[in-house]
Amino acid sequence: MSKAEYVYTVLLEEIRSSRIPGGTALRAGEVAKRLGVSVTPVREALRRLEKDRLISYEAHHGATVIDLGDEALAEYYGLRAVVEGLGARLAASRITPAELAELRELHAAMAEDAARGRNERLGEQSRRFHLRIVDIGGPAFLGAHARSVRNSFPVPAEASLWLDETQVRAQLEAHEGILAALEAGDGERAERVMIEHVRNAGDYRQRH
Structure with a gap:
């Protein structure tokens, strides 16, 4: 498993189970530090999660977990x-x-x-x-x-x-x-x- 795949898998499970709830900001640097990887694979994983429509990007806010109603x-x-x-x-x-x-x-x-x-x-x-x-x-x-x-x-x-x-x-x-x-x-x-x-x-x- 690549580092980007590892980060994606971890974040996907955390979002899917609501351990990271809707509305939470995901900072690439903070995620990288927590998971022990560089920022590059985190950014790649975040792009995949955006493609999955689980996170969105907003100006001046970065990546945020989508809050569904x-x-x-x-x-x-x-x-x-x-x-x-x-x-x-x-x-x-x-x-x-x-x-x-x-x-x-x-x-x-x-x-x-x-x-x-x-x-x-x-x-x-x-x-x-x-x-x-x-x-x-x-x-x-x-x-x-x-x-x-x-x-x-x-x-x-x-x-x-x-x-x-x-x-x-x-x-x-x-x-x-x-x-x-x-x-x-x-x-x-x-x-x-x-x-x-x-x-x-x-x-x-x-x-x-």
Whole structure:
């Protein structure tokens, strides 16, 4: 990994998880010092983040993390529902027994963590579950597009619905429904359950 790639990866994760919140100014010199690199790779990483529409440049202010509002939140979950729903539909006709077993293993790990109260692990595991399905359904373009969508809107760790005990069982049941549809090769049902699942997550975020 190049230094510029390293800086980009670190900043992307910090912005995506809202450890660097919207409205924060990113000073190249300060970032370089914190990450132990020169200013050049930081500037390259910032240009990539601007291309990703995660930061903007303003005169006399430099780079600032974009602060997105409620309309952007609704658009984000709407787009996720379309992309991940299509991924589930396509995956139903392409998934192999080995891939289905992989998804079931991940789901079982989530159920085990939930049973043991390790809810802080569930958000990232759910992300992996969703993206793996889209990768199976659309390996050429859709998987990369799904990642781009997810990276475009920060989700604070404390805002995860997986931390809410009243939500965990319903979300795991949705995953079980998606797995059952994939195993049955029922693309229409897989898409429908995925879309409803993602939209429910969006409704939860808007309420909270």
